Every structure is written in structure tokens, then in C-alpha cells.
Amino acid sequence: MLTAWINGSRMLPPWLALAILLGLQLASLPFLLNIHFNNSGDIYSPADAPIIQLRESLFREFPSDDALITLFEGDALFSPAFLSALDRVARKMETHPSVDRVLTLTTIEHIDATDDGFAVSLLVDPDDLASRTPDEWKARVLDDEVAPGTIVSKDGKAVALVVRPIVLKESLARRDILIALDAAIRAEKLDAYRTASAGTVAQTVEELRSLWRDSAIFIPLTVVIGLALMWWVVGRVRPMVIGGLAMGTVVSVSVAGIVASGQPYTPITAMIPTLMAAYTTATLLHLYAAIQRGRIALLPRRQRIARALSETFKPGLFNVLTTGAGLLSLLWVDIPPVQTFGLSGAIGTLMVFLVVFILVPPILLKWDTPRWPRRRSGLSHARRIAAAVAVFSLRNARAVLIGTLALVLAAIPLAMQVKVESNLIEFFAPDHSISRSTDRVETKLSGVTTMEVVLTAPDRDGLKNPATLAQIKALQSWLEQQPEIDRSFSLVEVIEEMNRAFSGEELGDAALPTSRKLVEQLLLIYDGEDLYEMVNREFQRGRIALNLNVHGANEIGQVIERIEAHLEARPIPGIHAEMAGFGRLFSDQEDRIVVGQVKSFTSAFLQILLLMALLFRSFRGALICLVPNLAPLFFIFVMMGTTGIALDVATVLIAGVILGITVDDTIHLYHGYLHRIRRGVSPVFAIIRSVEASGRAVIAISVVLISQFSLLGLSDFRPTAHFGMLCAVGLFAGQLFELLLMPALLGLRARKPLKAPSA
16 A cells, blocks of 8 residues: 555545645644743743752742833933822832832832831832932932942933832733833823833843744745745646645644644744745645656656656655654754754654645645646756756866865864854844843943842851851952942842941941841841842841843853852852852853754764665765755854854754755755666766756755745844844755765766766
């Protein structure tokens, strides 16, 4: 029965094939309507990663380190009208179900001296604004221990409102907060003062919006381009419509698989529809090219479809296996959205095989009744181009190989310049609103990248020890000397402020108590809440909150290494210190990307090599096929090194995708070559005829794939744009090296000179 399927003599009944095709789409619809969009930072780390476990532990005791920072600037920031409106915005936001706390001038604490000690009050009391002039309120705020650099600029010309959400793991919930804040600001007529919105919440929401825009624009355009190029190649409406139905089915099932697996739809997995639409188009064009050859040979419809299946079924099967192997290799990258992309893509390639080679042929046979054009199609032009390149390669085989080798050697220094980096701010262009807002906030206040040093004592009240507090203060002094750290904050500042107020004296730098009894007395009097955001109520675990002015994983990683080295050289006795926070979460991606890229490429290379050796029953033949497909990968890294594009969560996909896709055309070319050799055709003539037969489809397919991936290069989300652009470059390079290197390698292997052109 398998032989009957392969040679095309047995096909499904056409109505059954159409019913399956439509049924797959209908079955996918409920899943597509329940797509779970999410791009929160935590989903890019495995659930069992140490940093995730630590964060979950901290969230049980301390607030989230997410934030939405809105900056206001103007000349009337300390006027009663502005302060009242600012307080109303803050109070309204505090009623939002996803908001934990709002930090601004009228909500944070200030410690004032009293006759019998000190009292905790609001920094700016919104109910008593008339008690001070605007200049007096400004002086009070700027004299505070915490406010300058966090919620007010040091010159008093900018004020921030910081919305801190509860622990959220959903992008949509963050978007709801941003929408609510925008509405509250408009209602209080503070839009004229607002100059920036930044922080992790704003960044995540902007990525989510980019994901929606890209999906709404690029998925339809990808399908339209595929259909247009299919029309150019085939010159027929019905095969184009059937191809569109096939593309829609594969894309729908692939995306439905993501939803069914419980995985979120992220900017990484959002590239699956483009990949699947492009790959379906490419596979269809191989089948259509074979049908076109049957039409040129004047075969009846059933015979030409049967012969087309006989020519393409086996190579198509191995195409699916090699492409699937390339995508499955991404499972080695220990980043969940990347793994989801690889698994969904591999399942999608299997669906491509089912749709193109099992469901489409009987539908074509039943309903595509008019004759195909024999010569007047895009394939005829592509055929001549492919044949001309192959003849040139055969005639200049040694020069082509030596030239390629020289080019590779010369470009190695450029490829070595590729860096591994993920930079949140560089995910968007410098003139993008989120980039400009972040720069504005960091100029006026402090860095928006959050990180923390977690301090754990062995026993309860371990962090009340004055000697320990003194060493924490010394650590903070060292931390604030680092150029990447704008400020640090811990329980030390709160205790010092209490002691200043309690003593009623100007203590200067000697405000930290040296007596445990005094520390405990101050804490007994304290009746505020801010302190317990920095230390738990058992005083066994505390944290030093850091604001960093850098955003790249490498830069953050260097800061972490420096802090850990300092802690190792100067440990705080009895205290276990470890790094946490969003900065640590983000920087940990770097190691996973590097290790994953090496494992992914090695896995893809070995799997594809073994599959081709099995297909061609020749290890040497498999190597000949792989060499032209390694060259484009190398030149992708050359381009990355030249342009400064880093290896990140999106570009790490490229090796598996490009190696898996470009090898498909090589399989068709080499399969045709072996087929002719076994029929007694001379090696040189077999090369030319194979390229002439399959090469025209190969060029047309490259045009389709390059066009579809180039669309992604228009995204304003740079990782997506880099992925699309580099894939397009890699596919072009793959096509070029395939038509140049493969005939040259086969020509040298044959060891026979090219005969006259008339042959």
C-alpha cells in the first residue's frame, strides 16, 4: 500500500480529502479563538530554574519588582492643584484589582521628629496642602532620604508616579493597568504634564502591541504573497486557491497546537504562521513543478499527478524529516518560547506533508480540470536561470570551490564578532516611544532596570544586629560607586531616618545605631509600612533594591559577577547573599542562549546528516548535500558580526530554521541527480538535467520564501525584524551556494570534463 501511495496510483477519494482539509480548519477554530497572548519576563525561563524558584519565594514575602513609571514635568508640580490631582490619580489606581501600591509624593512615608520620638506621616499630605507653600513642599520633598532620584528629580523639576502591580504573569493584565492609568490621567487633566511612561510594565505592553500589529499585518500579507507567487509560477487560479486552502490549514493547525499545549503566544511563537505559510508554499511548488513537467510531457491529468507524486513523495518525506529535525533541535535551547517554536514548527512540517502529498493531489485531480500552460509560467524563466548557473559552476568547478573557501577564510574574523546579547531597550528603535520614555526617566530619576541583593540570616531577628546593619551599609556604599548602579535602598536607610528623628540631632553619616537595644526601640515605635517592603517582619530576610542604568544581558551579567565577587571577598558574617530581581532573570538568558545554540546546531547537523545518509544510502552523498547548506549559516553569522546584530531569543532560532529549510531543495536536486545516474545518464548530463528539472522550482521557491520572510523585517520589534531579515539573507545565500557549490562538488566527484553545450 505504501508503494501505491508513493507512486501515486492510490489516492484518497477527493470529497474525503476536502472534508479532512476543511475539518482540520474547523477543529482549529475554537483553539484560535482562545489564543493566550503573553510576553512577561518569567515565561522565558524554565519553571524549575533557580532564579524562578527564588523569585517565587521572594514574592511570598516582598512586593513584585514590576513597575509602571509615569513622569510629569512642569513649573507647577508642587502647586495644590497639581498635587491634589496627582493624589486622586494615585488613589484611583490603588483601587485597581491588579495594583499592589502606587508610589508618589502623596503616598510614600516620611519620618518626622516629635517631642516624644518620631512619627510616620505622608511625605506630602494631600489633606493639608494649605499648611505649606509650594516652595516649602518642594524643600520637604527634596530633603527626604528616599524621594530624590526615585519619585522626584534632584532639581525638583520632574515628579514620578510609580504603579506597582501585584505579582502578575500575564501581559494582558499589565495592559489593563496601563489603560486604567491613561484614563485616570486624562480624567484629572494631567496629560499636559506627562512626558514619559517607562518600566517593565510599559515595555511588556509595547511588545504585546507590536505582537498584535505584526500578526494582523504579516500573516495575511504572507498568505497573499504566497498566493501571488504561486500564480506567477503555475499560471492557474484553481491550484492557487487549493494552495491557499492548504496554507490556511497548516497555519491554523500549527497555531492551534500552541494553544492546545497550554503555551502562550509570544513574539517568538508568533513567527510560526509566517514560517508555516512559507514552508507550505515551498512544498506545494515542488509538487506543482513536477505536475508542470508532466504537462510539458503531454501526460494525461491522472498520469502527471501520479508521476509528480512518484517524483516528489520520497524527497518530500525526507524534507519534512530534515526540516522537522532542524526545528526539533531548538528543544536544546532552554528557553520555553523557543522550545515551543521548535516543537510547534516540527509538528507543522508533518502537517505540511499530510496536506500537500495526501490531501491536495486528489483535490487537484477532481477539480483542477482545465489544462495547465505548457511554457508560459514563472517556472520557465527560473529554469533557464538555474541551468545557466549550474553550467557555469560545472565549467569552473575548481575556481568556484577555491573562491568559496577563500571567501570563508576571509570572513571568519567578521563571524567571530557576533555577540550574545539581549537588550530590552534595543528591542525597539531609538526613536520609538518606549525608548525615548526610558531615556527620559533615567535622565531625570534613576535607572529603570531593577535588581536586588537578597540577604538571609540564619535566625529570626538576625538583621537587627548593628554590626550586620553596618556591613549592609558598607556594601551599599560600594554598590553605589559602581557606574551602572544609580542608587540602592534597604532597611538601613529607614532605620537611619528613624534614628535622626528620634535623636533630634544632626547625625550626618553616623545615623546608624550602634546598639541593638536602640535598634529594637526604634522598630518598636515605628508604625509605618515602607520598612517591611525591604525586610520581612521576622527580620530574617531582607533585600537591597538596586536601580541599574544598563539594559543588556551582558552588561547586567557583568554587574552581577562584580557584586558576587565582592560578596565572596567581603562576606557579611552569618548572612547568605544572593542576586535576584528582573535584571538577574534577564541576564540568565545569555548562558541559555549560548549553550542552546551550540547544542541546537550540533543536533540539527547530525540528525540531518544521518537522515540524508539514509535517504541516499551514502554518507559521502549526505556530506555533499550538507556543505552548500552550511555556507549560508556561516554568512548569516558574518552579517550579524558586520551589522552588530546580536544572538538573542529570536536570532537563536535561525540556525535550526535555515539548515532545515535550505536542505530541502538540495534533497530534490540530489534525488533527481541519483535517479538519472541509476538510469544510465552520464554524471555531467545528470547534474544539468536535475538542476534544469528541479532548479526552476528551487528558484521560484526561494523567491517565495525570501519575500515572505522579508516581511518580518518590517516589524518595529527588532528581534522579529532581525529574524526575518537574516532568514531572507540566509535563504538567498542558500540558493546561491546550492546552485554554485553542489554542481561543482558533483562535477569534481564525477571527474569528467563538461562536454560541448550541444550535448
